[in-house]
Amino acid sequence: MNELDVKRTATGWRDRPASQQPSYPDPAALAAVSSDLRSRPPLVFAGEVDALRDLMAKATTGGAFVLTGGDCAESFTDNTATNIRLKIQTILQMAAVLTYGASTPVIKIGRIAGQYTKPRSADEETRDGVTLPSYRGDSVNSHAFTPEARTADPSRMLDAYLRAGTTLNLIRAFTMGGYADLREVHSWNRGFTANPAYKRFESFAEEIDRAMRFMEAAGVDFEALRQVDFYAAHEALLLEYEDAMIREDSRTGRLYDTSAHMLWIGERTRDPEDAHVALLEGVHNPVGVKIGPTTTPDEIRGLMDHLNPEGDPGRLSLITRMGADRIREVLPPLIEAVRADGRPVTWIADPMHGNTITAAGGYKTRRFETIMDEIRGFFEVHRSLGTVPGGIHVELTGDDVTECLGGGEPIDEEALGRRYETLVDPRLNHQQSLEVAFEVAEMLKG
Ligand code: PEP
Numbered sequence: 001m002n003e004l005d006v007k008r009t010a011t012g013w014r015d016r017p018a019s020q021q022p023s024y025p026d027p028a029a030l031a032a033v034s035s036d037l038r039s040r041p042p043l044v045f046a047g048e049v050d051a052l053r054d055l056m057a058k059a060t061t062g063g064a065f066v067l068t069g070g071d072c073a074e075s076f077t078d079n080t081a082t083n084i085r086l087k088i089q090t091i092l093q094m095a096a097v098l099t100y101g102a103s104t105p106v107i108k109i110g111r112i113a114g115q116y117t118k119p120r121s122a123d124e125e126t127r128d129g130v131t132l133p134s135y136r137g138d139s140v141n142s143h144a145f146t147p148e149a150r151t152a153d154p155s156r157m158l159d160a161y162l163r164a165g166t167t168l169n170l171i172r173a174f175t176m177g178g179y180a181d182l183r184e185v186h187s188w189n190r191g192f193t194a195n196p197a198y199k200r201f202e203s204f205a206e207e208i209d210r211a212m213r214f215m216e217a218a219g220v221d222f223e224a225l226r227q228v229d230f231y232a233a234h235e236a237l238l239l240e241y242e243d244a245m246i247r248e249d250s251r252t253g254r255l256y257d258t259s260a261h262m263l264w265i266g267e268r269t270r271d272p273e274d275a276h277v278a279l280l281e282g283v284h285n286p287v288g289v290k291i292g293p294t295t296t297p298d299e300i301r302g303l304m305d306h307l308n309p310e311g312d313p314g315r316l317s318l319i320t321r322m323g324a325d326r327i328r329e330v331l332p333p334l335i336e337a338v339r340a341d342g343r344p345v346t347w348i349a350d351p352m353h354g355n356t357i358t359a360a361g362g363y364k365t366r367r368f369e370t371i372m373d374e375i376r377g378f379f380e381v382h383r384s385l386g387t388v389p390g391g392i393h394v395e396l397t398g399d400d401v402t403e404c405l406g407g408g409e410p411i412d413e414e415a416l417g418r419r420y421e422t423l424v425d426p427r428l429n430h431q432q433s434l435e436v437a438f439e440v441a442e443m444l445k446g
């Protein structure tokens with residue numbers, strides 16, 4: 001074993017129980033892919049990861065606001081330039097609304113370039129008497145309901161790595177090449193159909209334009225506005241993949257999971273003794289943990305002991321997904337426990353995963369109004385305790401899909417079938433995403 005392997009093994013995740021992992025029929029093929037991945041370049045760089053960690057520290061105290069958005073599950077077939085651009089545009093538009101509307105710097109993070117693995121409620125799925133392994137995301141198997149498609153295939157990890165790399169390449173081109181310049185704010189609306197949120201954004205963009213012209217006339221240097229920092233995050237679920245992406249930073253000797261800037265652990269794999277916690281314990285990235293309504297103060301202290309023992313600001317975010325009907329009751333004692341502990345966390349609201357329902361026709365969906373109610377509850381609880389609502393984490397796409405009910409141009413149960421395209425959870429469409437941003441900007445103003 002070389003020195004890096006010794007360090008990596010020291011994280012000890014292989015000795016811990018690991019939930020939600022695929023079973024690979026061919027261990028030799030898995031070992032070959034892992035070894036191949038280990039030899040490849042990192043997807044993100046330690047300096048970028050450190051910059052995000054510093055920004056996350058600002059969000060802990062209210063000096064910035066985190067906006068994380070993207071697909072529940074990215075798919076290989078949707079990995080096209082148009083889809084990536086529409087998602088980036090949507091997140092940039094939301095960020096502009098939040099930054100300008102609430103005068104708050106926004107930390108822009110995509111659930112993108114690596115969100116290819118999903119936890120499932122059952123290991124198997126049965127249709128018409130046929131039972132097959134569940135779909136676990138494109139980095140593991142394929143969605144089609146055939147034995148071949150559902151067999152876990154390690155070569156998919158390599159495909160995930162390459163697609164994440166090309167996605168990041170396009171994101172870097174968009175955000176570094178002037179496309180994300182705030183003076184281009186009008187052009188981000190191009191390609192979106194006329195709808196109420198679009199019009200609202202258009203008049204908002206005019207306001208920004210005026211402010212820009214004023215600053216230009218006053219001699220402000222615009223170079224800083226030409227480029228935008230955009231970060232990538234995904235759930236660190238597939239342990240073999242994440243482990244193979246760990247690299248040592250030659251400047252500091254620290255380990256980083258170079259598959260993304262930020263990684264999070266899902267509600268189903270967040271047991272402090274689970275392998276997922278052990279894996280992320282060993283790397284220096286900012287990390288998030290999803291916490292649902294059954295989370296106890298002891299579990300949170302356990303997570304802090306493992307993931308942020310020293311209490312470094314910006315290292316640990318707690319992403320609450322309580323459900324709109326529970327958040328006002330279950331969040332306060334958890335915040336009090338963190339406050340009593342003294343180690344800082346960045347509180348982020350995921351208003352999606354506690355609010356999933358099944359509509360007529362069997363569609364898994366969420367109501368826009370319920371999503372907004374959870375965000376409102378999150379703000380209310382933090383405001384009443386004097387703590388900081390640090391950000392939101394939403395599932396969205398830049399397309400006009402019909403997956404979530406309600407919104408300004410309401411989608412009803414009948415309309416759900418029109419463009420229901422998600423492979424796993426329902427996403428806000430472009431218009432609904434902008435509406436969330438306008439509403440949250442109001443909440444941030446206080
Ligand atoms: C998700 O973010 O898609 C997800 C599965 O969330 P959670 O772990 O909170 O259920």
Ligand code: MN
Nearest residue numbers: 072395424425
């Ligand atoms: Mn999801």
